[in-house]
Amino acid sequence: MDLGRYRRACLGIIAALGAAQAHAACPVGQEAFTSCQIEGRNTEVFVCHDDQAANYRYGPVGGPAELVLTDTVENVDFEPWSGLGKAIHERITFYNGDYSYEVGGGFDRPFSEEEMHQDIRRFGWVDVAQNGEGVSRLECIPETVSYGFGGGIYDAKVATGLAWDDYSKTSVSAAPVQTPILKTETRYHDPGDCLPSTEFAFGFAKMGDRLTAAYHKLGSPEASSNVTLGGLKIDRMTAFGIDIDILQDVVIGMKATEPLWEMPSGLRVGLTRGEVIRILGYVPNGEEPTAEKFSALVCLDDQDTFAKWYAVIVFGQDKRVQSISFASLSP
Known part of the structure; x- marks a missing residue:
């Protein structure tokens, strides 16, 4: 499957869910990857980006951010959708010393005419880990999830000369492979x-x-x-x-x-x-x-x-x- 082409097709079919709210919280010139309010915490998370950088913001709903992290688009740990399954979802991870913050967003794609007329199930999460060990998992309130599949960080990474390698679950240079040394x-x-x-x-x-x-x-x-x-x-x-x-x-x-x-x-x-x-x-x-x-x-x-x-x-x-x-x- 040509994942890039499929992403562009989906972008034209499925509008970003809750995009207006998410974009309002992004800095001028940036667009939203995903955002949501956290279940039982009265807090919210926003991940925004442009073609150079991506940033993570977490804090009380409607208030100033308690934690802000930024990374370059080229370096940020982003995992695109695999192209498999009913649920379309992607994740991005920011690192702060020993801690990591994985933010994910997604929705179920409709497969039948009946499902086309039903509400789309949305979901999202924030996984916090320390030295790779899980500390807490925060679930998003479904109706507050903003996530628009297509383009975005995926295309920005491709523009820097990177390609996704599903084998290693990391990004690699799209340049020709040299003669193996092993x-x-x-x-x-x-x-x-x-x-x-x-x-x-x-x-x-x-x-x-x-x-x-x-x-x-x-x-x-x-x-x-x-x-x-x-x-x-x-x-x-x-x-x-x-x-x-x-x-x-x-x-x-x-x-x-x-x-x-x-x-x-x-x-x-x-x-x-x-x-x-x-x-x-x-x-x-x-x-x-x-x-x-x-x-x-x-x-x-x-x-x-x-x-x-x-x-x-x-x-x-x-x-x-x-x-x-x-x-x-x-x-």
């Missing part, structure tokens, strides 16, 4: 997925670097701290969103937590889960595409057997890369 090899009689040794690098710093080279690249001749691993004292240098662990003058581990540290393939902090899968080629080692982390060993045919490295990509609650770590299995 490989499969037989290790200890079982097939496994691995990364080329050339991928175990962040810019100029790479696994196996000698101490002098690694330190001087970052402009610091001294370790900033030390840690103990398996009884061994390991020097750790921390600078500009990267940790570098050194044992016996050799880099044995690195961890990047800022986007400026990029692997040769382009993998970096801040990419969506779907963008990571596109670069890898597939999800490693049979993990779910929505897993909280992906991991892979270094390919043996690319590296001396003593250097048994592995990589771990960790995703945050916003479905984007939170950190990328390299480590040695045998320091």
Whole structure:
């Protein structure tokens, strides 16, 4: 199904429900994605947007907002309708530190002439979570729900060069896919997925670097701290969103937590889960595409057997890369 074409057709058939009320609460120049009053709370929520930004506003009915959150259209976590089922619904999530606020809206589409003459069932919600764990679910009063399917944030995201990837439940670049970097090899009689040794690098710093080279690249001749691993004292240098662990003058581990540290393939902090899968080629080692982390060993045919490295990509609650770590299995 051409979801974009179907969205446009639905937009012409189904008017935005309660749109006048929702637009009245949006800043000048923005349109409403969804809005409603919360059941049993005397509060309301509005999600408005233009082609650059989306914002979340929650507070007492008719009063000033208690919480306002804003994100760019390109970055905001938006999940369009899948095209399946009787109910048309979409959701958008805003993040504020450890907390997330998922706002959804929808309605049942009529399938028969009889249903065309009946009131359309509307629904909406706000799900609040902390570190990915649900804190509360707020239900919308149905008759106050404003949600108009078609165009809107979906088209704004497409205009930025993004496409929806239902496999990973994230947005990805619509640009052509590069040659996948993940490989499969037989290790200890079982097939496994691995990364080329050339991928175990962040810019100029790479696994196996000698101490002098690694330190001087970052402009610091001294370790900033030390840690103990398996009884061994390991020097750790921390600078500009990267940790570098050194044992016996050799880099044995690195961890990047800022986007400026990029692997040769382009993998970096801040990419969506779907963008990571596109670069890898597939999800490693049979993990779910929505897993909280992906991991892979270094390919043996690319590296001396003593250097048994592995990589771990960790995703945050916003479905984007939170950190990328390299480590040695045998320091």
